Structures are given as structure tokens and as C-alpha cells.
Amino acid sequence: FKARAIKPAIRFLTPDEQRVAFQDLVRGEIHFETDNLSDFVIMRSEGIPTYNFAVVVDDGLMNISHVIRGDDHISNTPRQVLLFHALGFSLPKFVHIPMILGADRTRLSKRHGATSLDQYRLSGYLPEALINYLSLLSWSSESGEELLTVDRLIDEFDFQRISKSAAMFDFEKLKWMNGQYIRKADAERITHLAEPYLARAGIFVDDREKLKKIISIVKEKIECIEDIVPHVRVFFQDRVRIEDRDVKAFIRQDSSQKVFWSFLRKLEHVAVLNSENFKEMMKDVQKETGVMGKNLWMPLRVALTGQMHGADLPVIAEIFGKEKCYEFVENAIYK
Template identity: 45%
Template sequence: MAQVKVRFAPSPTGPLHIGGARSALFNWLFARNRGGTFLVRIEDTDLERSSRESEENILAGLRWLGLDWDEGIGVGGPGGPYRQTERLPIYRQYADRLLETGWAYRCYCTEEELAAQREELLARGEMPRYTGRCRHLTGEERCRLEAQGRRPVLRFAVPAGEKIIIRDLVRGSVSFDGDGMGDFIIVKSDGIPTYNFAVVVDDHTMGITHVIRAEEHLSNTPRQVLLYRALGWPEPRFAHVSLILGEDRTKMSKRHGATSIEQYREMGYLPEALVNFLALLGWSPGGEEEVLTLDQLKEQFSLDRVAKNPAVFDLDKLNWLNGHYIRTSSLERITDLAIPFLQKAGYVPEEITPERYQWLKALVAAVRDYLSNLSEITQHVDIFFAAEVPPADGEARSVLAGEQVPAVLRAVAEKVRAVDELDEEVARAMLKKLPRELGLGGKKVYMPLRVALTGRTHGPELYQVIPLLGREKVLERVERALNR
């Protein structure tokens, strides 16, 4: 059996979409699991909407997710070129072959004539399709139509009575009736091939063995199979992966929130969290474990565990996974990724000294357990940068109204003034002694101190808060709370 070779072939008409990223991931995992080749090419025949900017965005998204490719755009290989607009002579060669063998013909019908034909079929209760009006034109008739200035398209001559059966690796056996299909266009009047024709030529000439793609392409597959057969080429194996739905069970779109990889990156999601999450959208591992690295996914992935049913994009699950990876990644990495969010909020200057970087590491360590994505960090660190932190709500105000509070805050101020260095170790020791020395329960001591220092009743550990604020700010906030 030939070595597995799969491809990801995006159209560069926008950023890398969540659905496209999942298709790329499934292809990558299948290739890596089977010791095969993963190829990336660009389908840019939509000349009006395609752009190099979108192409770069898509390729950057793949690299960010950790999905490298063995052949294709930017890498090279034996099947190039890897942009469809650079392959027009190749398509012309195979279109000519279909013309010569009678599998294709020139069609001169105008849009108005095609619309009238559709209306006529609908009036008879039939499915709209092209009925082959130009299939048997004589040479004289073609000359007359061309003399009128009509530029023909090329249509594929669908054989009558043809049943096309696709043995899909995910969906099982799927049958299509060729008679309801109509003769479809393979080359437009400007010489640009249509998707169905170009993709067949590309997949064959690049040696693709398995086509793993979204379910929405299933209806294209019978047309592609007919083209393979007409050209005398073996068909690849097909696997059509279910749609991704929003939580309301409708097809995922912008109204469900962020839909591109770039948006999730900008919100502070980690690539390993997105990869882990995307893999579980329609595929299930053998065991109960859901936190899986790219290497673990590569070892376990197989198409027989890809579900037929649509996958639901569960943002809570993505947030849970991302929070896990934020907590378990190195502190240096998370600090480096968090700094741009802090800079954008105006908390951190562009130039960061080594001393300030160490302080930022301690800051991130104090709050990262609360984060589901890194953009949330600004909601948790404002207490360290604010000039004042008045009680945030009624609960916080009632905590400061306790009769023991003045004694607690004075004792804290006294201890802070007495130490030379206020680091975590010193803060821990100080906090441990306070309840015993004051003859109070821990809550009676720690809660008012927390509100005095942060304005809130919940947040990072006090032994982290105190050294982050520093002696001067701790004393200032304690004094302000005493005078409030």
C-alpha cells in the first residue's frame, strides 16, 4: 500500500478559521500517526477575495499551533507549484484531455438562458440542473455562437444513469444519483478552473492518498469521483468530518463569538490548549483522559474514533483546558506572554528592567490560578497598580467595620515597619504569628487585612500580595483603612 499522504488546502480569503484549523489538525495527526506526509497548498482561484495577507495569516496560524508540513507552500517538493493560480497550464492540459476524450464540452449558454432553464425545471417539479443543451453542438453552431462574442465554459458530461457510491471512512457508504447532478462546469469562461476540477488534478498530481475534510464537501465528492474515473485515475480514500456547531446547535459563525485562530491567540489562549480542544471536537481518545499533548494525540489518533455527529464548540471546556495549561506552563513563559496585555493596559512600560521582570514574575505567579486566558490578567492585577483600593462592595465594607479591625491593622503596620526585607517568606511568618498574638481566629485577622490591601474579599494569597505591594504601599493602604 502507498505511503499515506494527506493535505490541507485552504482558500486565502480570510484568517484561519476554527473549522479549517481542525481539518488541518486531523490531517496532520493522521499523517504523523501513520508515518506519512502532510502537504499544505493554497486554493486561490477566487481571484477577487484571495489575498497574500490571508495566506500568510493561515500559514502563521498553522505554525503557531505547531503543525509543520513536509511538502507544499514555502517548503517545496515534487508536486509544485503549490498555489492554484500558478498551476493554470497543468489544469489546461487535463481539461484538453477531457475535451479530446468526449468527457467535456464547450457550453455557450448565457446567464439569462440558464435562469430560464432553471425556472422551467422548477415549474415541472424537477431539481434545477444543467440539462446538456450545448453537449451536442456542431462545429458550425459553435462558430456562430463565438461570432456573437460568447465565451464558453467547459462542462463535464455526466454519464446517464450513473450511481456514485462513496465509501467514506467516517460516514460509511453514501450513494449519489448522477442524473440529478447535471453537467457541471469544470473551467470558467476566463480559463480559471472550478474547485471540483482543480482539486482533483491537484490531489492526483500531488499523490494524495486520503482526503480528510469538512462534511460540507461531501456533496462535491461525487463530481470529483466522476472526474477521477474519466481521467483514468485511482480515487483517494475520503473521510468527511462533521460540522462544528455553536452551543445553540446551529453552525458556528461570528455570532457565536471568536471564530479564527488569530482571535484566540490575541485573547491569550495557548496553542497547546487550542490543539487539545480542537482534537476533541469530533474525535475521542481511547481512555478517559482529556488533557493530551500534541505527541499524545499523534500516538492515539485514528479515523475510526471520529464521530459522525456534529461537534459542539464548548467555550467553558476550552477555558478549562487553557487554564490548566496556563497553570502548568513555566512561569517565565506565561510571564512573557502576559506582559503585552499588561503593557496594553498601561500597567507596564515598554522597557522592562531585570528587577521589574522578577516582580512581574511574582505578579503572574500570584494571579495565574484565576485565569482562563491571559487577557483576563488585567482584571486581577489592577489592585497592585491603583492609587487607592476602597472597599469594592457591601461585604468588604462590613468586614472593615469589625471592632477588632483597628487592632489588627495597627499590629500589621508595626510588624511591617520592623522588618528589613518584605519577601514571601517574611510575609508568611508574619501572617502565621498574627492570629495567635492577637488572640483572634484567622478569618478575623486575614479578611480585614485583605480588604485593606486590595479592597476585595477574595484574591491572591496575602503572603504574595504583601511583597508585591511593598512596604510603602502596604503601610499607606493600612493607614488609609484605619482612617476610613
């Protein structure tokens, strides 16, 4: 090699006719026959150590107690066990956890959606929701509950409850779980997190208490912080614009128009509109018009917000106030 100026690679001499065995905390004992293992490279010809050699030296010198990694590394482990023994290091405990797959049952990758934590943060996922969801991929609490705080995860986690089967990353389940955490979160925190999204959408609110009150009701309807913009925009629009033909037809039907006229008559006798007297007014409107249920409430929701669904209507009306409610409902009357 020297005469030909060739730098050789260095290989580990694998012993013959031996069984390499190790305990895996998920799969139990795993063993390999050395006759099925070739002499493997530990140092490349350019002087760079290979992965198997480098991680063993690193883990051994740092006294690593547990090696936790994907089960696609099981085939590397017998080589690493041989190196641990050869270098005189104690064996760590090995834990090979199942792979995470996309909806098409292939290994999770960028084509399945967001993969960096930054992307999830920018979309408005809360850290505790992401930790909670990731913890349930191939693991479950003995209680059967799914919404678990970090403290509970620490207390309840047990390697023995990790499944051997691959886990599927369900983006819809993650969104649902994030929504649950948003609902439980303090309105002040969600307001703080929502402000950058609102600013990018051109929504600037000087009255922070008013904004916090708005956030406290609309956070019940969202699953990611970035979804909050259209819900908040409703409270700051100068007029309602309805583009959908079916929605236009709905508020123009006779029952909707009756509700509008009756509501305006009742509203004229209210000094200050709040959620409680709004509910009482709606009872009176129902008695006067005979309109009930969806046909009673939805026309007013559309007139006030332009949406068929959304936050609690009495609270919306209270935040709008008497004058704005009167103006928006009057504009919805078909003339």
C-alpha cells in the first residue's frame, strides 16, 4: 500500500462462530451470529472514523446509560456491541423504538408535511401539545388518557409500554390536540402568541383588554394560533360582506327578515347591550316571530359576522355594542 501510495481503510476483525446478544428494553433479547457479519470498516482511508466506531467511542467516554433510537438501527447494534467489548466499555441499555410513518405508511419525510419544529411553532402549535402528541406515538398511558401534562408524562413513562409496531403521524390528530391545549390556555398567553399573526394581517388593536376578551371566546374555535386571524377580523370590520349565494339566499328568506325586523324593534328599547339581555331579546324575538332554532340564531350571526359558524353570539353582540349591532342588522334587511 505504501509503495503504491494507497492509504488503507482500517477494519474490525469480527470473531468467528460467536453469538452477539444484547437486551433491548422494547424487544427483549436480540442476537446475531458473527458468521453473518463481515469485517467492517471503522476508519476510512482518508482518516475519518465511521459512524459505528465514532458513536461507540463517544458513548463510552461519556458514560451514556441508554441508547434510544429508531429500530432501523438494530442492524448496527451487533457491530457496536463488539466494539464496546473490544474497547473495554460497559454496554449501555439499548432501546429501539418504532419508526414514524406518514399516512401512506411510508417513512415520514418532508413530502408528508412540516418536519421541523420551527414550522410547527410558526403555524401556532403549542410546545406542550407537540410534546404530548409525540409521546403517544407507539406509547400510551396506563390510564388510557390522551391529554397528558409533561409532569404526568415523566411520572408515567415506561419503556415496557412502547409498542413494537410503527406509528402513523396523524396531522389531524395533532391539530385536534393542539386545539384542546389552546382552549385550556390562559387568554393572556394566547393573546400574546396571536399578536404577531394579527399584525401580519394588518390588525392592530390598541385596547388590549378588548382584544383579550375577543381572544377568550374565539380560541374555543381554533386548532392553531394562525387560524385566529379570520375569527378576530370579524370584530373590527366596518361592514359585513356576504359573497356566498346560498348565504345571501338564507338571510333573504322571509323567516330571516322577520327575525331582523323583530330584533331591531327589541334593540331600540335596550340602553346598553350585553350577553344576558341579548339572550332575553332572542326569546322575545322567538315569541313574536315563531321562528326557532337555527333559523332564529343563524340569520343574526350572518348579519353580524358574515359567517354561518363562530364564537358565542351573545358575547359577540356584547363586544359589538348596541349601535354596531343595529347598523349591521339593518344593512342585512332586504330592501
